[in-house]
Amino acid sequence: MGLHSFSTVESPSFREMTTALNPKYQPPSRDDISNTLIPAWYNVIKQNVIQQLAQVSKIAITCDGWTSVAQDHYLTVTVHYMHKGSIQQKVLSTEVVYEAQTGLVVAEEIKSILEDFQLTGKVIAATVDNASNMDVALRNLQFLKVGCFAHTLNLAAQKVYGIQTVTRWCAKIRAVVVWLKRSTMSKTVLREKQRLLNLPEHNVILDVRTRWNSLYLMVERFVEQFPAIQAACLDQRLRRPMERDRLERLTESDFEKAEEFMQCMKVLYTSTLCVSSDKTPTCSQILPILTKLEAHYSAADEDNPFVAAIKEKVWGDLEKR
16 A cells, blocks of 8 residues: 555544444543543542641632633632642632622632632632732731732833833834734745844744733844844835835834833843742742842933833832832
């Protein structure tokens, strides 16, 4: 049998394969897996977690509310504790919250989850984001709040969207990125220029305001790919469509601002990464990071208006928190 004819042979289904291996075997149905096997496995694992946590006297938790693509609201509670000399963490539950996510509703959900895992009275601290309903929930539960420092850094980083000079400059980059991402020809031309210029064949990145550090990552990729982007925009296959779409081409001035933006915002990006570890404690890093950020974002005589505006906006937000 030739290679071509062999490749066209249909693969046997799972049921056909199991029947051939053992005609008496009956694989479980989808209903059995969903309603019997998975719940049974879950109960076994849950009991193991409860038994392990019964040996722990003090725990910390993290709580986060989020919304799915289908606009369903969820609350996730994760427990953190020491076991045999190492830090352990377990996601206790991700619950659908059908009621309005007020502080009292969230408090009841957290309390119910902790009671289910027999953890009442063991919580010494809870880490949450800066949402007001979480503040109300923790006050109601009488838990010590440890604010999520990474979320605080992200909120400060988002303040640059409120600077007009930054907004106008970002809009130019964003428009070109969107244009490059939506056109098949532009992707082809960009790849050609990347190979000619010996640049990494990376795609451009589009920022999303709710995604942490996405503006920094968009600008970082723009700086990396600027020679290829500029060459692609000057290529006749793209130049005419860009002129027809009235797309403003990027200039050396835009590149210089991108370098200044990266230099100014990189310390915020790396600080976020430092305090986002899930294997090591990070609380002790907060004060040293804040000291470094204060020094970095202090006004300097050599700052141009673009950089000075970023520094003032970012540190002005962090200082209030």
